[in-house]
Amino acid sequence: MAFDKYFREELSFLKTEGQHYSELKPHLSAFLDGKHADPDVERLLEGFAFLTSRLREKLDDDFPELTHSMINMLWPNYLRPFPSTTIVEFTPLDNILARKKELEAGIKVAGYADESGVLCQFKTCRALEIYPIERIKVFAEQSLDQSIIRLQFKTHGEISLDSFITNSLTFFIGESGYVSEMLYFWMHHFLSKIDISIGDQVLNIPLESLQSEGFSEEEGILPYPKNVYQGYRVLHEYLVYPDAFLFFKLLNLEHYFKHCSESQFTLNFYFNKALPSDITISDKNFRLYCTPAINLFEHDAEPINLDGLRSEYRVISSSQTPLHYEIFSIQNVRGWGPADNKKNSGPSNERVYYPFESFQHEQARALHQKALYYRTRVRENTIDNALDHFISFSRSDELQHIGTNETISIELLCSNRFVPLELGKGDINICSDQEPSFVSVRNITEPSVPLHPAVDDSLLWSLISNLSLNYVSLLSKESLKTIIKAYDFRGLNDRQAQKITEKKIDEGVISIDTSPVDRVYRGLPIRGIHSTLVLNGDAFSSEGDLFLFAKVLSCFFSLYASINSFHELTVINTNNNERYEFKAQLGSQPLI
Incomplete structure (x- = not known):
């Protein structure tokens, strides 16, 4: 939209100055003066305004060639869209499954969009363990000062619980x-006891067996490079798709079912505070075999004819249906050309191009290999509301390719752009050919709106400056606000979502104080940091919303802490003076 502004300003300037000039030179008024102006001169002025607008846009674009290269090295996902995401539920089929089966992450599921007829492809984000067990009932029992949530289960075909292993x-x-x-808030803050009822037996389950999901590296939604700081991933995914964190897991259940001939059991969760009266538990809560799924799939771009006559080439995902594809990332780049480097002679040979920002330069030089690199640039396409990808090439043997063409093949990771918004609940119900036959699948939430990053904005410089923050400087109110705003993709695309996030960080975050503390870990003293974060509950939609926000920040701070150190967080809700204590977590950042 900035280009439109520049164009209007330049065209207005030319018309205004043209009118003034025609007053000074009356004999030129037929060409420049208003309604009687020569149409050919008008087109010439418009073309000149268009070119000068591009020049002004280039002068004001905050050097994306520099910022994009730095971001691609340090945090490439910031320049990538966040595709549509949903929660899918796998249901084991009756009388087929008799023991535990594992579904790895990356299972392909799909659904047809009603209007366009496009097959929208998704892939699961987390591994699942499927058992011949189904939940048959969920209900709550209340008293004045406590509550109990009971989940009842049974096995398929009434097979005994000891006939298979339930981890x-x-x-x-x-x-x-x-x-x-x-x-979620009650399960993680007011939970006082867990037990399991099997027949006449009631066995206690340690509270430590309950574990949150969404915070570890293997539970992420988006594919992330290994060198990316995981704290930003957690914060990014929470701000964009908080549903991914509304999971929990009960671990180490296998020994409760040993030598058990029963086919039914009940999990009981006891809380030291009564649930609010407006909380109604239904079958939509506490569902088994669910995982986030994201609209990503492999796809080949249209081949590029590398003739060396252009500085960059546009990467086209599909020339036939461009609105059905959006590029998430470039996976591999290969070239084919004449083996003897002479025009139209010899068989084709394949060679691989590497990202220019990779660390292949010294290795290629040491092995006396040809330097073959590519660089990508992302630009916002305001006409199609999309992101355009451009690629440029660097070849050490460029002179040998004068007069010859090289065919470039590019492997992509793509999404279906905005097409998944045509899907509703239950529409994603197709399993891929590789899918096991013992389950059915359906999405239980509507696909989310795809979100675009700010690729031509000064926000990228703000992001780069944030990367220089050390652990101590990060633990300040202003730095925390800056970080959250930078990773709020929903706020960048939706004004209403932006207001919600701004309210949380501007009105919700009152203060944050830090102090060094010492703890003994495995017999050794370790120094870490304790932070006290004061939050205003009125800035959040509920106390549960505040608690999840605080839990994400606890994970974010701990992942930012250095190795051999730790971080622990205390959050105070000013509405009711409730304190939420988050256990100390060891850091993961190297000191150098």
Whole structure:
């Protein structure tokens, strides 16, 4: 949209100055003066305004050639869109499954969009363990000062529980909203006891067996490079798709079912505070075999004819249906050309191009290999509301390719752009050919809106400056606000979402104080940092919303802490003076 502004300003300037000049030179008024102006001169002025607008845009574009290269090295996902995401539920088929089966992350599922007829492809983000167990009932019992949530289960075909091994059960609390947020809050803050009822036996389960999901590296939604700081991933995914964190897992269940001939059992969760009266638990809560799924799939770009006559080439995902594809990332780049480097002679040979920002330069030089690199640039396309990708090439044997063409093949990771918004609940119900036959699948939430990053904005410089923050400087109110705003993709695309986030960080974050503390870990003293974060509950939609926000920040701070150190967080809600204590977590950042 900035280009439109520049064009209007330049054209207005030319017309205004043209009118003034025609007053000074009356004999030129037929060419420059208003309604009687020569149409050919008008087109010439418009073309000149267009070119000068491009020049002004280039002068004011904050050097994306520099910022994009730095971001590609340090945090490439910031320049990538966040595709549509949903929660899918796998249901084991009756009388087929008799023991545990594992579904690895990356299972392909799909659904047809009603209007366009496009097959929207998704892939699961987390591994699942499927058992011949189904939940048959969920309900709550209340008293004045405590509450109990009971989950009842049975096996398929009434097979005994000891006939297969049950390691863990993962639950999806429910789609984000007041009820799910408050249930998440109760499960992680007011939980006092867990037990399992099997026949006449009641066995206690340690509270440590309950584990949150979404915070570890293997539980991420987007594919991330290994060198990317995981704290930014957690913060980014929370701000864009908080449903991914409304999961928990019960671990180490296998020994409770040994020598057990029963086919039913009940999990009981006891809380030392009664659930709010407006919380109603239904079958939509505490669902088994669910995982986030994201609209990403492999796709080949249109071949590029590398003739050396242009500085960069546009990467086209599909020339036939461009609105059905959006590039997420470039995976591999290969070239084919004449083996003897002479025009139209010899068989074709394949060679691989590497990202220019990679660390292949010294290795290629040491091995006396040809230097073959590519660089990518992302630009915003305001006409199609999309991101255009451009690629440029660097070849050490460029002189040998004068007069010859090289065919470039590019492997992409793509999404279906905005097409998944045509899908509703239950529409993603197709399993890929590689999918096991013992389950069915359906999405239980509507696909989210795809989000674009700010690729031509001064926000990139703000992001780069944030990368220089050390651990201590990060633990300040202003630095925390800056970080959250930078990674709020929903706020960049939706004004209403931006207001919600701004309210949380501007009105919600009151203060943050830090102090060094010492703890003994495995017999050794370790120095870490304790932070006290004061939050205003009125800035959040619910106390559960505040608690999840605080839990994400606790993970973010701990991942930012250095190795051989730790971080622990205390959060105070000013509305009710409630304190939320988050356990000390060891850091993961290298000191150098």
